[in-house]
Amino acid sequence: xxxxxxxxxxxxxxxxxxxxxxxxxxxxxxxxxxxxxxxxxxxxxxxxxxxxxxxxxxxxxxxxxxxxxxxxxxxxxxxxxxxxxxxxxxxxxxxxxxxxxxxxxxxxxxxxxxxxxxxxxxxxxxxxxxxxxxxxxxxxxxxxxxxxxxxxxxxxxxxxxxxxxxxxxxxxxxxxxxxxxxxxxxxxxxxxxxxxxxxxxxxxxxxxxxxxxxxxxxxxxxxxxxxxxxxxxxxxxxxxxxxxxxxxxxxxxxxxxxxxxxxxxxxxxxxxxxxxxxxxxxxxxxxxxxxx
Amino acid sequence: xxxxxxxxxxxxxxxxxxxxxxxxxxxxxxxxxxxxxxxxxxxxxxxxxxxxxxxxxxxxxxxxxxxxxxxxxxxxxxxxxxxxxxxxxxxxxxxxxxxxxxxxxxxxxxxxxxxxxxxxxxxxxxxxxxxxxxxxxxxxxxxxxxxxxxxxxxxxxxxxxxxxxxxxxxxxxxxxxxxxxxxxxxxxxxxxxxxxxxxxxxxxxxxxxxxxxxxxxxxxxxxxxxxxxxxxxxxxxxxxxxxxxxxxxxxxxxxxxxxxxxxxxxxxxxxxxxxxxxxxxxxxxxxxxxxxxxxxxxxxxxxxxxxxxxxxxxxxxxxxxxxxxxxxxxxxxxxxxxxxxxxxxxxxxxxxxxxxxxxxxxxxxxxxxxxxx
Numbered sequence: 001x002x003x004x005x006x007x008x009x010x011x012x013x014x015x016x017x018x019x020x021x022x023x024x025x026x027x028x029x030x031x032x033x034x035x036x037x038x039x040x041x042x043x044x045x046x047x048x049x050x051x052x053x054x055x056x057x058x059x060x061x062x063x064x065x066x067x068x069x070x071x072x073x074x075x076x077x078x079x080x081x082x083x084x085x086x087x088x089x090x091x092x093x094x095x096x097x098x099x100x101x102x103x104x105x106x107x108x109x110x111x112x113x114x115x116x117x118x119x120x121x122x123x124x125x126x127x128x129x130x131x132x133x134x135x136x137x138x139x140x141x142x143x144x145x146x147x148x149x150x151x152x153x154x155x156x157x158x159x160x161x162x163x164x165x166x167x168x169x170x171x172x173x174x175x176x177x178x179x180x181x182x183x184x185x186x187x188x189x190x191x192x193x194x195x196x197x198x199x200x201x202x203x204x205x206x207x208x209x210x211x212x213x214x215x216x217x218x219x220x221x222x223x224x225x226x227x228x229x230x231x232x233x234x235x236x237x238x239x240x241x242x243x244x245x246x247x248x249x250x251x252x253x254x255x256x257x258x259x260x261x262x263x264x265x266x267x268x269x270x271x272x273x274x275x276x277x278x279x280x281x282x283x284x285x286x287x288x289x290x291x292x
Numbered sequence: 293x294x295x296x297x298x299x300x301x302x303x304x305x306x307x308x309x310x311x312x313x314x315x316x317x318x319x320x321x322x323x324x325x326x327x328x329x330x331x332x333x334x335x336x337x338x339x340x341x342x343x344x345x346x347x348x349x350x351x352x353x354x355x356x357x358x359x360x361x362x363x364x365x366x367x368x369x370x371x372x373x374x375x376x377x378x379x380x381x382x383x384x385x386x387x388x389x390x391x392x393x394x395x396x397x398x399x400x401x402x403x404x405x406x407x408x409x410x411x412x413x414x415x416x417x418x419x420x421x422x423x424x425x426x427x428x429x430x431x432x433x434x435x436x437x438x439x440x441x442x443x444x445x446x447x448x449x450x451x452x453x454x455x456x457x458x459x460x461x462x463x464x465x466x467x468x469x470x471x472x473x474x475x476x477x478x479x480x481x482x483x484x485x486x487x488x489x490x491x492x493x494x495x496x497x498x499x500x501x502x503x504x505x506x507x508x509x510x511x512x513x514x515x516x517x518x519x520x521x522x523x524x525x526x527x528x529x530x531x532x533x534x535x536x537x538x539x540x541x542x543x544x545x546x547x548x549x550x551x552x553x554x555x556x557x558x559x560x561x562x563x564x565x566x567x568x569x570x571x572x573x574x575x576x577x578x579x580x581x582x583x584x585x586x587x588x589x590x591x592x593x594x595x596x597x598x599x600x601x602x603x604x605x606x607x608x609x610x611x612x613x614x615x616x617x618x619x620x621x622x623x624x625x626x627x628x629x630x631x632x633x634x635x636x637x638x639x640x641x642x643x644x645x646x647x648x649x650x651x652x653x654x655x656x657x658x659x660x661x662x663x664x665x
Contacts, residue, residue, distance in 0.1 A: 017439050018403035019390050020575060020588065045398075066393040067579035067586045093604045108399055253603050255575055258436045262572030262593070263600060265622065267542070268629035273435075289545045291614035 022064040022110025056118035057143030064110030071096040072254040076139035078146035089139035115257035124219040128156040137224030149182040159185040163204040205231030215240035223249035243281035303509035311343040317503040327414030334375035354459040356649030373459035378568035412449035418470030419637040423568035429631040430571040452477035456520040460529035461640030469637045471524040541625035554613035561594035563642035
């Protein structure tokens with residue numbers, strides 16, 4: 001079993017005597033990001049919990065809306081932000097996430113977490129980083145981008161490849177300049193352009209193909225639609241980036257976040273506990289098996 | 293009279309007439325005694341008050357997709373190999389209330405404070421004890437302990453039973469879980485024709501037994517038990533070759549035979565519901581119409597449920613082929629890496645209760661055969 005999350009302690013021991021009991025958090029503000037996507041900024045109503053809660057880039061929370069249920073949402077905010085608000089960028093497509101969409105500032109949701117493994121930060125220090133993501137795959141990587149910005153000198157060349165279906169679907173558009181100023185090579189692409197679009201058109205792996213990477217010193221971090229992930233991995237391996245240094249965040253059905261309910265299994269792993277971030281070397285054996 | 297000091301691991305004989313005293317002392321200690329009963333043309337696990345509640349004389353004849361309860365076959369209480377139910381229902385209940393939330397000024401949670409029942413399981417076979425130990429590994433990990441399971445498990449009393457007459461779908465010998473009970477019990481009973489031999493497994497077991505009239509077990513009785521168990525080893529209905537597992541499964545996810553078995557499998561989930569080790573669960577909210585009150589419930593789930601792997605955009609395993617493959621490669625494959633044990637004890641329930649009679653011992657053999665050719 002890979003032990004990547006071992007350095008990350010949950011924010012508190014949890015409610016040992018009650019399964020799935022959340023802590024309440026208030027919606028501080030809601031920022032629309034794109035059609036059907038918005039960021040919910042949350043703060044625990046109990047200041048003590050708010051104080052001790054810490055997460056690492058790539059981890060997720062279970063957000064609970066009474067009467068609807070829970071949804072696994074990765075944190076998209078800066079773990080070290082002074083206001084310590086927890087950003088959750090949510091695409092409102094399911095029961096729970098559509099219910100959350102109806103909340104207003106001041107509304108309340110339950111939080112359990114943080115859960116899962118995180119992007120390996122220490123292990124890739126000194127390396128060039130390629131962050132390749134598509135659609136709603138960018139939010140789980142944004143905390144990593146913040147981390148890189150705070151510690152820019154610890155990393156080599158940093159390249160972001162980000163794709164969305166149309167220009168309207170691109171998230172965090174007003175932040176690309178800030179990232180560029182932090183010496184991050186931001187490459188944005190869309191599947192279909194529109195009248196206003198003068199940027200790149202095409203899928204993320206295609207732009208990866210154009211990238212010249214030094215396999216000896218490159219690490220790849222990827223999250224997005226499974227088909228995109230597959231081709232990003234393919235491109236990375238084709239450039240001889242070792243499988244141990246290609247990191248993937250997987251999506252599976254999650255109910256408990258504690259490796260207990262069984263839903264998120266892939267091979268020997270519980271994605272909620274052993275993942276969601278895996279080195280590709282851990283998945284190689286079955287990643288291309290259909291429907292596994 | 294012999295020295296009445298009972299030692300752990302020592303054996304005594306208990307006259308049948310004293311069994312009710314044993315049950316009564318469990319009741320005195322606050323236990324709810326549950327055990328096998330002949331009911332609904334099957335053997336179920338339900339509340340028992342006295343020896344006569346047990347299925348005296350019954351035998352169950354079992355085969356793929358077949359279970360038949362036969363009455364008046366012998367004069368023993370513990371001889372009917374169980375039906376679809378397992379002890380799982382008492383530790384990991386099929387439906388449990390977890391908490392309620394009320395929208396007062398703010399949402400307020402009321403955890404389920406109900407005292408978890410204190411069960412004494414009467415008649416736990418070796419394979420079933422093994423399955424409880426397998427579920428312990430899933431529910432009582434160092435990094436996560438299920439509070440409901442834990443509360444029930446910690447106060448559990450186990451009266452185990454050595455299995456002398458296995459059924460046609462049994463293969464505990466292959467899985468190295470039975471038929472002889474190997475520990476983890478408070479008391480272990482072996483039923484001879486007119487007497488029970490009881491081995492003491494714990495302080496608690498000793499305390500319960502000390503309230504009964506017993507005799508030391510003679511060498512004759514002990515050797516009769518050993519011979520009975522040896523005979524049972526030879527009477528296994530089935531066998532499963534383990535030496536190439538789990539890699540036989542985990543390295544061969546694309547065999548043609550997965551298609552063959554998928555044509556038979558109905559994806560009904562029976563195998564997972566009767567399996568004493570399957571631990572998957574789902575959770576749902578039940579809310580009032582005004583959405584001011586909600587109750588959160590945990591229910592058993594199954595990897596054969598199409599919704600089980602649902603993520604936005606569709607199920608990860610939309611086809612029966614991938615769902616059956618997930619089940620079998622988990623049970624006898626990935627489980628080993630997750631919990632350092634197989635997820636199978638050889639109890640045979642999944643064979644008996646599969647409406648199509650799919651037999652995992654045959655499926656494993658067929659997969660192995662395809663690899664050879």
